[in-house]
Amino acid sequence: MKRKVFFKKQIFVVMMGIVATVCIISCDEEIVNEPPVTGKEPQPVTNVNFTAKPGGVILNYNIQDDATDYVLAEYEIRSGVIRQEKVSKYKNTMSLQGFASEGIHKVTLYSVNISEKRSEPTTIDVEVMEPPYVTAFETLNIKEDFGGLNVSLSNQAKEVLSIEILTTDENGEQYSRIVHNTSQQVVNFSERGFEPEERKFWVTMRDNYGNTTDTVAVKLTPLFEKLLDRTLMGEHVLPSDYGYDHAWHTWSGISPRAPRFLFDGVSTHTDNVLHSIPGSGIPMHFTIDLGVTSALSRFRIWQRNRSVEYYAGGNPRAFELWGSANPDPDGSWDSWTKIGTYTIEKPSGAPLGTNTSEDLEVLRAGHEFNVPIEVGPVRYIRFKTLETWGKIEHVSFAELAFWGSEE
Structure with a gap:
């Protein structure tokens, strides 16, 4: 009987050890996953200035305190579309890009602490130069080619561009024929496979941020090949x-x-x-x-x-x-x-x-x-x-x- 009791005690001790281990692991995991709590509120950035560039700006600013973990910028690139940019506290500059149009745009800056608590906002007006996709679109040239049409343009900024060609099917319904993706500085390509009969084509373009140009409509007669x-x-x-x-x-x-x-x-x-x-x-x-x-x-x-x-x-x-x-x-x-x-x-x-x-x-x-x-x-x-x-x-x-x- 004594041996049985002793054996049961051993089992009990082992089981308690397992439970304790699980508890420790579980508790550790909870602690790791919880964001640290700090009562120190970050102070807003100061002395903000900017340098305009095509489709964006470069910001410079001062960070006021040690509570800041990173700086967050929020800005509207086009109506209803907000982008964010985050930069470590070890930098005092950031690049914002993706604006759909040139001109004056608002940017809001926050200092953010390790608990993801934001400072009071600092809002500034920045001036943006003409975006690269707009500049490239202004050089767009469309002409008839053998079996179809030829599209060419100058993409000096080597922006990632998606050039879409649309035409009509046998029922006269518009459809997307091809989307040509490129970041080449000199863009020149042809879309072929059409009979030498007059047809309508539409060409539009968008950048890597979803900004879209106007649509150009042309009537062309592909050359026979x-x-x-x-x-x-x-x-x-x-x-x-x-x-x-x-x-x-x-x-x-x-x-x-x-x-x-x-x-x-x-x-x-x-x-x-x-x-x-x-x-x-x-x-x-x-x-x-x-x-x-x-x-x-x-x-x-x-x-x-x-x-x-x-x-x-x-x-x-x-x-x-x-x-x-x-x-x-x-x-x-x-x-x-x-x-x-x-x-x-x-x-x-x-x-x-x-x-x-x-x-x-x-x-x-x-x-x-x-x-x-x-x-x-x-x-x-x-x-x-x-x-x-x-x-x-x-x-x-x-x-x-x-x-x-x-x-």
């Missing part, structure tokens, strides 16, 4: 071209990997590619005969479909495109017009050897670029590689396609 017949295309060798004094690369007994493989309709085969001899040098250019004279609208380039060469190896990264209707047979550049300098961008920006699903999706779809409408009709194209992804001395890629209107 078609995918040019690849079976008519091939290499046109001129003096100074790579193919004039260099052989195209070959391996394992296969035929030389000449430009004809760029027009075989195969973008997924690892060997059906253009491939110059390793170490033959960069820059390198070759000439293409499109087979027809065309006012080009756009083109697409496919990288070599070999996993170790995705955004690597001899795949072109930076290149120039030149056009001519009747090139000089001596191979000089005098009879050529520069269409543009282009760079293939990796969507993720990830380092060499790391590719996201988006990177691979874009790679397999092909990288598409616009041709300025001002270039005019051409029949011959010179493709000049300036830099490869692997920064190596040869060029290798899978396919090219061109769109335009044939003469």
